[in-house]
Amino acid sequence: MKRGQLLSQPLFYVFAIIVIGMTLVFGFYMINKLLDTGCKVENVKFVADIRENVQEIYSVGFSGSSKKCLISSRASDSKCNILMPSGIKGMCFVDATKGDYSGVDIKEIREELESLEYKDRNLFFVSEKENCELNSVKLNHVDINEPFCIRKGESKNILIENKGRNVEIKEI
Numbered sequence: 001m002k003r004g005q006l007l008s009q010p011l012f013y014v015f016a017i018i019v020i021g022m023t024l025v026f027g028f029y030m031i032n033k034l035l036d037t038g039c040k041v042e043n044v045k046f047v048a049d050i051r052e053n054v055q056e057i058y059s060v061g062f063s064g065s066s067k068k069c070l071i072s073s074r075a076s077d078s079k080c081n082i083l084m085p086s087g088i089k090g091m092c093f094v095d096a097t098k099g100d101y102s103g104v105d106i107k108e109i110r111e112e113l114e115s116l117e118y119k120d121r122n123l124f125f126v127s128e129k130e131n132c133e134l135n136s137v138k139l140n141h142v143d144i145n146e147p148f149c150i151r152k153g154e155s156k157n158i159l160i161e162n163k164g165r166n167v168e169i170k171e172i
Contacts, residue, residue, distance in 0.1 A: 039132035042085040047137055049082045050123070053160055054167050058141045063164040068172065072155035084150070087132035091125045092149040093158075093169055103147035112136070128152075143168045 057067050069080035084091070090106045096119035104110045108126045121136040122144055143163065148171040150156050159172045 036131040039085070039087045039129065043087065043132070043134040046083065046085045047123075047134075051139060053080060053082070054139055054142055054169070057160045057162050058167045060162055063162055066159055066161035069158050069160060070155060071150055071158060073153055076155075084152070085132075085134065087127055087129050088134055088152065089126045089128050090149055090151040091123065092147060093123055093144045094147040095122050095144040096120070101147060104149060106149050106151070109149070139169075141166050144170070146170060 053067060053069055057065060067080055068078075069082055070076055070078040071082045071084060073084045073086070075081060075083065090109070092104050092106060092109045094101065094104055094109075094113060096113055096116060099119075101110055101113050104113065106126055109124045112124060121138050122142055123139055124136045125134040127133040143166045145168065148156070157172045159168075159170050161168050161170070
C-alpha cells in the first residue's frame with residue numbers, strides 16, 4: 001500500500017462514525033416527535049368524543065332525554081365508551097363560573113381553578129408529560145351542578161341529560 005492510501009482510511013472511518021451518529025440522533029428525535037404527535041391526536045379525539053355526545057343529546061331537543069357514558073382508560077362493552085387519553089393523570093368537570101370547587105380532589109386542578117382569570121372553561125386536565133399537555137376546554141351548552149373528577153386508571157359513569165336549553169353532565 002502506498003503512503004497516501006494509509007492516511008485516507010482513518011479519515012473514512014471517522015467520517016462513517018460521524019454519519020452513523022448523526023443518523024441515530026436524527027432518528028431518535030423523529031421518533032420522539034412522532035410519539036408526541038400521537039399523544040396530541042389522542043387528546044383531540046377524547047375532547048371531540050365528549051363534544052359529539054353532548055351535541056347528540058342537545059340536538060335531540062327533548063328535555064329529559066339522556067345518555068349514559070363510561071369514561072375509562074380501556075375499551076368496554078358499553079354503548080357509549082369514551083376512552084381517556086393515556087397522557088393525562090386526571091380530569092375534572094367543573095363549572096368555574098359558580099366558584100364551587102368542593103368536588104375537585106386533584107390539587108393541581110384546584111390551584112388552576114383558584115388562579116383563573118377567565119372562568120369560561122368547564123373541563124380541566126392534569127397531564128403526565130410536558131409535550132402531551134391538554135389545556136382546559138369549554139364544552140358548549142353544558143351545565144355541571146356538582147363538580148367531579150376522574151383519575152388515571154379509574155372508570156366512571158356519567159349521565160349526559162338534556163335540560164331544555166342546556167345539557168347537564170353528572171356522575172352516576
